[in-house]
Amino acid sequence: MSKGKKMVSRRLLLRAGAASLAGLAAPAIWSRVAAAKPEVGEKPNVLVCLFMRGGVDGLSMVVPHAEPAYYRARPNIAIARPGSGSGAAIDLDGRFGLHPSLEPLRALYREKSLAVVHAVGSPDPTRSHFDAQDFMETGTPGRASTRDGWLNRCLAELEPGSSAFRAVAMGGPMPRSLWGRAPALSVGSIESFGLIGPPRVRQQLGAGFKALYADRSNAVERAGRDALDAIDVVDALDSRDDSGSRAQYPRQSGALRDLARLITADVGVELAFVEIGGWDTHARQGDAKGQLANRLGLLARGLEAFHRDLGDEMRRVVVLTMSEFGRTVAQNGTGGTDHGHGTAMMLFGGAVRGGRVYGKWPGLEPEQLHERRDLRVTTDFRDLFGEVVARHLGVRDLERVFPGHTFPAAGSSSRIGVFA
Amino acid sequence: MTRRQSLTSLVLRGTLLLFGCAGPVLGCNAAPKKAPTVTAAAPTPTEAAPAKKTDAAEAHHLLGRFAFGPRPGDVERVRAEGAEAWLERQLAPDEIDDAKAAGALEPYRDAFAPPRELYEEFEDMRRARRDAEDGGKRQPRRRMRRYMRDLTGNGQMSVIARHLKSERQVHEVMVDFWTNHFNVFARKGPVKFVAIDYVEKAIRPHALGRFEDMLLATARHPAMLVYLDNAQSVAEREDRPGRKRRRGLNENYARELLELHTLGVDGGYEQKDIVEVARVLTGWSMGRPRRDWAITGPEFQFRARAHDDGKKVVLGVEFPENGGEEEGVRLLKMLAAHPSTARHLSRKLCERFVADSPPPACVDTLARTYIESRGDVRALLRAVARSPEFWKNRRNKLKSPLELVLSGVRALGGSTDGTLGLAEVTARLGQPLLLQPAPTGYPEAAADWLGTSAMLQRMKFATALGAGELSGVSLELDSVVAPNDDDEVLLRNVESTLFPPGAGARTLEVIRSRIVRVNEPSERRTIALALALGSPEFQRQ
Numbered sequence: 001m002s003k004g005k006k007m008v009s010r011r012l013l014l015r016a017g018a019a020s021l022a023g024l025a026a027p028a029i030w031s032r033v034a035a036a037k038p039e040v041g042e043k044p045n046v047l048v049c050l051f052m053r054g055g056v057d058g059l060s061m062v063v064p065h066a067e068p069a070y071y072r073a074r075p076n077i078a079i080a081r082p083g084s085g086s087g088a089a090i091d092l093d094g095r096f097g098l099h100p101s102l103e104p105l106r107a108l109y110r111e112k113s114l115a116v117v118h119a120v121g122s123p124d125p126t127r128s129h130f131d132a133q134d135f136m137e138t139g140t141p142g143r144a145s146t147r148d149g150w151l152n153r154c155l156a157e158l159e160p161g162s163s164a165f166r167a168v169a170m171g172g173p174m175p176r177s178l179w180g181r182a183p184a185l186s187v188g189s190i191e192s193f194g195l196i197g198p199p200r201v202r203q204q205l206g207a208g209f210k211a212l213y214a215d216r217s218n219a220v221e222r223a224g225r226d227a228l229d230a231i232d233v234v235d236a237l238d239s240r241d242d243s244g245s246r247a248q249y250p251r252q253s254g255a256l257r258d259l260a261r262l263i264t265a266d267v268g269v270e271l272a273f274v275e276i277g278g279w280d281t282h283a284r285q286g287d288a289k290g291q292l293a294n295r296l297g298l299l300a301r302g303l304e305a306f307h308r309d310l311g312d313e314m315r316r317v318v319v320l321t322m323s324e325f326g327r328t329v330a331q332n333g334t335g336g337t338d339h340g341h342g343t344a345m346m347l348f349g350g351a352v353r354g355g356r357v358y359g360k361w362p363g364l365e366p367e368q369l370h371e372r373r374d375l376r377v378t379t380d381f382r383d384l385f386g387e388v389v390a391r392h393l394g395v396r397d398l399e400r401v402f403p404g405h406t407f408p409a410a411g412s413s414s415r416i417g418v419f420a
Numbered sequence: 421m422t423r424r425q426s427l428t429s430l431v432l433r434g435t436l437l438l439f440g441c442a443g444p445v446l447g448c449n450a451a452p453k454k455a456p457t458v459t460a461a462a463p464t465p466t467e468a469a470p471a472k473k474t475d476a477a478e479a480h481h482l483l484g485r486f487a488f489g490p491r492p493g494d495v496e497r498v499r500a501e502g503a504e505a506w507l508e509r510q511l512a513p514d515e516i517d518d519a520k521a522a523g524a525l526e527p528y529r530d531a532f533a534p535p536r537e538l539y540e541e542f543e544d545m546r547r548a549r550r551d552a553e554d555g556g557k558r559q560p561r562r563r564m565r566r567y568m569r570d571l572t573g574n575g576q577m578s579v580i581a582r583h584l585k586s587e588r589q590v591h592e593v594m595v596d597f598w599t600n601h602f603n604v605f606a607r608k609g610p611v612k613f614v615a616i617d618y619v620e621k622a623i624r625p626h627a628l629g630r631f632e633d634m635l636l637a638t639a640r641h642p643a644m645l646v647y648l649d650n651a652q653s654v655a656e657r658e659d660r661p662g663r664k665r666r667r668g669l670n671e672n673y674a675r676e677l678l679e680l681h682t683l684g685v686d687g688g689y690e691q692k693d694i695v696e697v698a699r700v701l702t703g704w705s706m707g708r709p710r711r712d713w714a715i716t717g718p719e720f721q722f723r724a725r726a727h728d729d730g731k732k733v734v735l736g737v738e739f740p741e742n743g744g745e746e747e748g749v750r751l752l753k754m755l756a757a758h759p760s761t762a763r764h765l766s767r768k769l770c771e772r773f774v775a776d777s778p779p780p781a782c783v784d785t786l787a788r789t790y791i792e793s794r795g796d797v798r799a800l801l802r803a804v805a806r807s808p809e810f811w812k813n814r815r816n817k818l819k820s821p822l823e824l825v826l827s828g829v830r831a832l833g834g835s836t837d838g839t840l841g842l843a844e845v846t847a848r849l850g851q852p853l854l855l856q857p858a859p860t861g862y863p864e865a866a867a868d869w870l871g872t873s874a875m876l877q878r879m880k881f882a883t884a885l886g887a888g889e890l891s892g893v894s895l896e897l898d899s900v901v902a903p904n905d906d907d908e909v910l911l912r913n914v915e916s917t918l919f920p921p922g923a924g925a926r927t928l929e930v931i932r933s934r935i936v937r938v939n940e941p942s943e944r945r946t947i948a949l950a951l952a953l954g955s956p957e958f959q960r961q
Contacts, residue, residue: 130608134857144648145676145859147868164872174850174873176857186873193876196883197950201943208934208951209879212927220818220956223870227879230872283550 044161045316045350045392046263048272049151049177052299052323053133054279058343059329059364059375060292062116062357063089063097069364073330077287077337087288092116096357100288101297104304105346112355113307113314114348115418117384119359121325121377125370127339129280132324136381137176139402150385150401151271152180157395163268164230170274171255177273183223184271185230190258193234206231233267247309253302260309263317270393276302279323283334307348318350318392320385326375329364340374345384350392353420383408384416391419474503477921481814484961485773486510486805487589489827492900495920507805510590511628511798521586527838528581531574532620535613535642536717538571539709542613572606573840575616576853580843581836583826594627594797595619596822597772599854600861602638602681604647606854610709611643614718615854618643631765631795632756635681639673639752642706642718648673648859651705653698655728669728674698676859682755684764689735696732700739700751703727762790766800768864773804775813776865782809815960818866821849823961824878828885828953831918834895841892849877882954887946901949903941907932914948918958927955 063079064070071078079099082091089097090106096118098105108114124141126132135141139150155167155178167184169175178184187193195202195209206228213224249257255274263269278295285292303319310317326343342362348354362368362376370376382402389395398407408414474482479498483490486507490498498506509516545564552560579599583592599619606615622641626634638644645651653670674697679685703726707716722745732739732747737754739747755761766786770778786803793799804810819827825846829835836842846853850869856862863869884890888897901917904910911932915923931951935944952958 128608130605130857138858144672145679147858147860147863173848174871181867183870183872185871195876196880197887197946198943200938200940201883201887201946201950204934204938204947205879205883205950205954208930208947209954211930211933212951212955213875218956219866219870220959223872224875224879224956226872227876231876 043266043313043316044268044270045394046269046272046318047388047393048259048274048317048319050299050303050319050321051133051137051175051177051273051275052279052321053129053275053277054281054323055129055132055325055327055339056279056323056343057281057285057292057327057337058118058323059326060285060287061099061102061296062092062118062344062346063099064095064118064361064364065089065091065097066095067364069366070329073364075331076335077285077331079287093357095361099293099296101293102300104300105348108304108307108348109355113352114346115352115354115356115358116344116346117358117379117416117418118344119342119362119375119377120345120379120381120384121342121375123377123380125341127325127341129324129339134176136322136324139382139385140404141382143404148180149175149177151177151273152182152184153401154389154393154395155182155184155271156180157389157397157400158270158393161268161270164226165233165262165267165269167271168259168262168269168273170259170272172275175273175275178271183226187234187258187262189254190234190237190261194231237261237265237267247305249305249309250298250301252298253305256302256306257309260306263310264313281327281336282332282338283336285331285336303348314349316350318347318352318388320347320388321345322381322385328373329369329375330373341370342375342377345381347388347418351420353418358416358418379416380405383414384418387416387418474499475921477814478503478811480919480921481811481961482506482805483589484827485810485817486593486801488583488593488823489830489961490920491830492833492917503805507590507802510588511801513588513591513628516587518587521582521588524581524585524836525578527836528574528577530570531578531616534717535617536713538613539610539713539718542567542571543714568612570840571612572615572854573843575606576843576846577836577840578616579619579853580822580826580846583822584829584834584836584842590801591624591628594801595624597769598623598627598634600856601768602634602644603856603859603861604643604854605857607857608647610713610718611646614641614643614646617641617718619854626797628797628801631761631790631797632753635752635756636749638681639677639701639704639748640720642720644673645704645706645720648676650674650701653702653704654726655699655702669695669698669702671695671698674701677755680859680861682764683758683760684767687758687760687764693734696734696739697751699728699730699732700734700743701748703745704748756795759787759791762787762795765795766790769800769804770809771864774807774809775816776867779809779813782807815957817961818869818959819961820862820864820869821851821874821878822846822853824959825849825881827961828882828958829890829893829895832885832895832897832900832949834885834890834893837892837894839892841890843892845881845890845892849881850874878959879950879954882952882958883946883950886949886951886953897945901945903945905941907935910935910944910948914952918949918952923952924957927952927957930955 059070060079065081080088082089082097087100090100090103091097092109105114122132122135122141124135134144137149138146140146151167164183164185167178167182169178169184169186171189174184174186195205197205209224210228213221213228215221216225259272259274276299281292284290307314322345323343325339325341327337327340332338360378362378366372368376382405386398386402386407389401390398395401476495476499479495480490482498482503483494545560545567549560549564583596586592602623604611604615604618606612618641622637623634626637649670650673654668656668671694674694678687678689678694678697683689703723705723705726706721707713707719724744727744729742731741734751739751763783766783767778769786770782774782785807786800789799789803825842843853851862888895901913904913911928914931915928931948934951935948938944938947
């Protein structure tokens with residue numbers, strides 16, 4: 001209904017933006033035009049945030065195989081140098097390599113879809129999962145009392161829209177990133193989304209609640225009505241034939257599979273949040289095999305299936321992985337790693353300039369480390385998130401999404417430049 | 421108008437006093453005593469609370485704000501007693517027999533085990549898990565997971581069961597209010613072992629007492645010391661060359677103490693005050709979990725070596741050198757007595773009890789009462805109940821998820837069933853108790869609770885409860901609303917149970933239009949109750 005209207009205004013705005021930007025010295029990071037972002041039909045661009053809770057070991061996920069210090073610090077759990085037989089890292093650029101379990105993502109990197117940003121993280125030094133996740137999700141490191149999440153503030157900065165599915169959390173409760181006043185939806189799973197009760201009761205309840213939540217001028221009723229309309233949308237999806245799905249997802253990747261269905265069904269998703277745990281590998285982390293390898297394998301197969309499932313739609317979708325911190329460079333006494341600082345994040349899709357490892361590499365020699373034990377952070381996660389939402393979603397006022405943060409100016413060498 | 425002027429002058433005087441006084445403001449409160457007394461400031465009887473007669477709508481309103489909603493028969497009981505007498509009785513909770521609540525707590529008594537024991541049990545299990553992992557067994561891992569779930573779940577249920585079943589409802593409402601005001605997060609490190617101890621020792625004894633006592637109790641409790649990091653805040657020293665200092669001043673608690681617990685964000689302090697407050701409170705710490713807890717349990721400790729001995733100045737007031745632990749006490753008392761604290765707390769109380777955008781007159785009255793009563797919570801609650809704004813603002817507040825769950829279950833005369841079900845239900849609706857990570861606590865304004873999925877969860881909750889199948893609740897639905905073939909009888913029963921003063925015409929009309937289409941009696945009842953409990957009207961109080 002209002003979708004057509006919305007999209008017209010989106011394109012109009014884009015044109016207006018192009019015109020006005022031509023005459024203005026606006027920082028290029030704020031210009032969605034400069035991104036040459038593909039405009040696919042009338043569908044909105046989508047950002048999928050994949051939160052790896054627990055602090056992923058960025059040094060085994062994207063291995064700095066040219067660093068002798070890496071192998072010195074990890075006699076038992078290092079990922080072998082590329083070319084050293086089975087279980088070796090998959091070389092990316094002569095300096096870094098993917099964990100062998102990330103094999104499904106190798107093709108994405110080669111096709112220049114997948115990019116890696118290394119030594120990224122929070123300026124706040126906390127090693128508490130709780131604080132670090134909180135800071136990453138509120139987008140205000142060091143400031144604990146921020147009420148809302150950065151994705152919710154981001155939603156408020158996008159063009160107004162009417163879909164109840166604009167911001168969705170898949171597979172779990174509403175994450176801190178999406179808390180706030182802009183309406184967000186958590187969808188446990190498509191199967192379980194809806195009213196409950198035997199069909200006859202449910203039918204009467206659906207009609208009854210719609211009659212009770214009819215007055216859109218009233219905030220409570222409007223919110224209830226949005227929920228009821230969302231149920232109708234999901235019910236329609238549910239009854240649709242699913243056999244056309246092009247991809248085989250791992251059993252545990254239901255959230256990604258459901259999300260792909262929502263995106264391809266064009267129900268108006270713009271921001272999505274998915275989380276995957278199991279990264280807190282204090283003991284018996286393993287190398288090419290073991291605990292971490294299993295989790296990374298699951299992640300890679302899920303993402304590869306998602307990428308395949310979306311096909312051409314990936315032109316309007318960017319997937320961004322994140323984790324609250326990295327882990328110690330050295331292995332500990334129980335064959336694992338402890339809470340550290342900098343880590344690696346991956347992104348692919350949209351206009352991402354893949355096939356490269358971004359970020360200033362700080363090195364792994366003891367004097368190059370954060371507090372002589374952890375990978376230093378050379379890229380503030382807000383710079384990465386900011387670049388993504390500015391370039392992919394067209395957010396203009398990054399200060400409203402990340403209050404208190406100063407973003408690098410256009411042309412500055414500290415810009416990441418991960419978008420074309 | 422005159423009231424506001426007198427308050428302004430009072431606030432000014434308070435501020436001046438603060439800077440002029442060595443001790444806390446309320447220790448030298450000659451001026452505030454001259455201000456009009458509460459009784460004099462109270463509205464005239466005609467516009468005020470009904471002194472003797474209380475009608476059903478008034479009783480319902482009172483029970484929605486000063487209690488977690490009426491149980492069957494409560495509205496009549498309050499009418500018979502009168503609103504004022506009911507409140508007075510509630511303000512002396514120790515004199516109200518509460519055997520039922522004690523019974524409801526029984527299944528969750530593990531929550532009240534001494535934190536030291538909870539911690540030791542956890543450590544034993546962790547050791548067992550570590551040993552077992554080397555042998556590749558999974559059993560201890562599962563046991564550990566169950567232990568963690570029960571630890572938090574029993575704690576949450578100990579709170580919910582009492583909110584639900586206690587006769588001391590005003591006390592319970594204030595326990596909720598203050599627990600939220602002084603929020604801690606049970607998943608931050610060892611807070612999980614002390615979260616209930618915190619509610620029991622720092623909040624509950626003071627919930628109807630003096631704010632200053634509660635502020636001191638929270639400041640010293642390990643839950644707060646860990647949650648806002650003061651336990652590890654250490655004086656910055658330019659000491660011992662060559663030795664790497666890895667810890668220093670942590671401003672976290674100091675900032676939230678000023679912004680959230682006392683003065684409020686516009687309370688007139690600066691970043692430099694935050695640093696000074698943090699310096700005053702260096703050394704306010706506790707036994708270290710792994711080293712001391714097994715011996716002493718988690719207890720407040722003042723660590724003189726971590727304390728900053730230098731001179732500090734907070735809000736213009738000097739704290740001389742070598743003030744030790746005592747200067748922290750002096751600081752907290754000063755903050756508790758500050759006029760900005762009076763306003764900040766008054767505003768929050770009015771938000772909770774009156775309206776999301778609190779009427780200024782109500783905030784003024786409470787702020788004055790706060791100063792005059794030296795932060796006596798009972799005096800504040802009396803002032804709320806006497807304010808015309810309280811009685812005018814009805815059904816304008818959205819129930820929080822906790823309030824919705826409690827009011828729904830209470831209206832149907834339900835009880836907890838010994839499981840962790842209701843804690844999970846409350847969490848699913850968006851308000852897991854003791855698990856709000858942000859120090860702001862859960863929000864009070866409706867706008868923050870109106871998420872799309874939150875509304876869907878409310879409707880699902882209404883359906884499960886209306887069917888008598890809500891997990892965690894034991895309920896004798898037939899004795900409250902019996903199934904009935906007659907549409908009007910069923911409708912009237914649902915109305916008198918859930919909306920004692922009467923439901924809105926639209927709510928009734930919608931329910932009628934749905935039950936007439938179904939013949940099966942228990943389904944008819946489920947539909948009627950679900951729509952009523954899930955209606956916009958029942959979301960408000």
